[in-house]
Amino acid sequence: MARQGTLQVAVVGTGKMGADHVRRIQEVVSGARVTAVVDVDAERAKDVAARIDGCTAYSDPAAAMSAADVDAVLIASPGPAHEAALLTAFEHDLPVLCEKPLTPDAASALRVLEAEQKLGRRLVQVGFMRRYDAEYLKLKSLLNTGQLGRPLMLHNRHRNLASPPGWRSEMLINDSVVHEMDVTRWLLGQEITAVTVLRPTPSANAPDEMQDPQFVVFETDGGVIVDVEIFVNCGFGYQVQAEVVCERGTARIGDGHAMVTNMAGRWGGTIIQDYIERFADAYDREVQAWVDATRRGEVVGPSVWDGYAVAAVCEAGVKALEQGTRVPVELVDRPALYEVTRQPG
Numbered sequence: 462m463a464r465q466g467t468l469q470v471a472v473v474g475t476g477k478m479g480a481d482h483v484r485r486i487q488e489v490v491s492g493a494r495v496t497a498v499v500d501v502d503a504e505r506a507k508d509v510a511a512r513i514d515g516c517t518a519y520s521d522p523a524a525a526m527s528a529a530d531v532d533a534v535l536i537a538s539p540g541p542a543h544e545a546a547l548l549t550a551f552e553h554d555l556p557v558l559c560e561k562p563l564t565p566d567a568a569s570a571l572r573v574l575e576a577e578q579k580l581g582r583r584l585v586q587v588g589f590m591r592r593y594d595a596e597y598l599k600l601k602s603l604l605n606t607g608q609l610g611r612p613l614m615l616h617n618r619h620r621n622l623a624s625p626p627g628w629r630s631e632m633l634i635n636d637s638v639v640h641e642m643d644v645t646r647w648l649l650g651q652e653i654t655a656v657t658v659l660r661p662t663p664s665a666n667a668p669d670e671m672q673d674p675q676f677v678v679f680e681t682d683g684g685v686i687v688d689v690e691i692f693v694n695c696g697f698g699y700q701v702q703a704e705v706v707c708e709r710g711t712a713r714i715g716d717g718h719a720m721v722t723n724m725a726g727r728w729g730g731t732i733i734q735d736y737i738e739r740f741a742d743a744y745d746r747e748v749q750a751w752v753d754a755t756r757r758g759e760v761v762g763p764s765v766w767d768g769y770a771v772a773a774v775c776e777a778g779v780k781a782l783e784q785g786t787r788v789p790v791e792l793v794d795r796p797a798l799y800e801v802t803r804q805p806g
């Protein structure tokens with residue numbers, strides 16, 4: 462770590478999320494600075510590095526992780542590149558904040574789990590940022606008080622304005638519903654045991670052959686039924702909503718009613734268009750928590766176990782989508798290293 466204990470971070474992947482995290486570390490978060498950026502698109506990395514004093518551009522993650530001025534790594538490359546970057550970070554004993562998904566499938570997530578276990582201590586925080594969102598934290602605190610009684614059902618809606626180019630049906634599960642998988646496990650403290658995916662007639666606004674929307678149902682080991690409407694070409698904005706139905710009441714978040722206007726015989730508000738705006742505070746808190754913990758020599762927040770468990774649910778979800786059947790989730794036993802997961806706050 463640099464003098465005054467400033468954490469020197471290499472950001473791997475400088476696309477939409479990576480560039481936003483670089484800005485966040487430089488301008489929002491305290492206690493860290495970006496000393497290296499890595500992208501297979503060398504020009505993109507150079508452009509980002511040129512705007513930051515003392516930042517070097519690389520096209521090879523291993524070269525950045527060997528640099529003397531790198532103490533920690535933030536991985537924001539696409540999911541299929543995460544395993545290699547994580548294993549390289551382990552070789553260099555570097556703490557990591559890894560964007561979701563940990564890896565794109567259960568077998569590769571298990572390899573990362575086994576590699577971290579061999580180290581005998583945690584190095585990775587996984588970027589499930591909803592755990593740092595003020596509304597989700599409020600919901601979790603309320604559930605923890607027990608005032609509402611036992612949760613029975615959890616309803617979720619997850620809508621995007623439009624899917625990025627090249628998206629396919631399984632990406633609704635792997636890239637979007639992945640967040641509801643994490644939130645379900647975290648809010649309820651239960652594992653997901655089976656997934657079913659129902660397929661409404663696709664919207665005329667979905668690209669050819671994309672199954673959009675999808676209606677995904679999870680069963681948990683605590684007997685809770687969870688549903689997720691995922692609709693990535695809704696055309697009107699970005700919405701993430703959740704309602705927990707418990708024995709003695711319900712609680713709901715995500716209505717986005719920060720301001721309601723009344724004017725000329727109408728009432729209403731605006732709808733946020735993008736996750737970068739909706740979850741801006743959550744990303745800030747997530748990265749600050751990672752920097753603070755890393756400077757204390759600790760690892761907190763969503764773990765490799767959480768990333769692996771979610772990868773296994775994704776795999777079952779994609780099978781359920783393709784086969785049109787209910788698919789059980791298969792998990793290895795939870796290793797002792799992951800028995801206590803510290804939550805933010």
Ligand SMILES: NC(=O)C1=CN([C@@H]2O[C@H](COP(=O)(O)OP(=O)(O)OC[C@H]3O[C@@H](n4cnc5c(N)ncnc54)[C@H](O)[C@@H]3O)[C@@H](O)[C@H]2O)C=CC1
Nearest residue numbers: 474475476477478479500501502537538539540542560561
């Ligand atoms: N937490 C959240 O809400 C969100 C998380 N994500 C996650 O963030 C990650 C990045 O997503 P986006 O920024 O949307 O993608 P993007 O496509 O905008 O950027 C990815 C960047 O990584 C670079 N890259 C590709 N392979 C690489 C490698 N092996 N090493 C280094 N760089 C490489 C690409 O050239 C590109 O610049 C993904 O894991 C994605 O799932 C994305 C959107 C929201």
Ligand SMILES: O=C1[C@@H](O)[C@H](O)[C@@H](O)[C@H](O)[C@H]1O
Nearest residue numbers: 561619621636637638640736
């Ligand atoms: O991770 C994300 C995107 O990749 C995904 O495409 C969106 O649906 C999610 O809401 C966002 O948080």
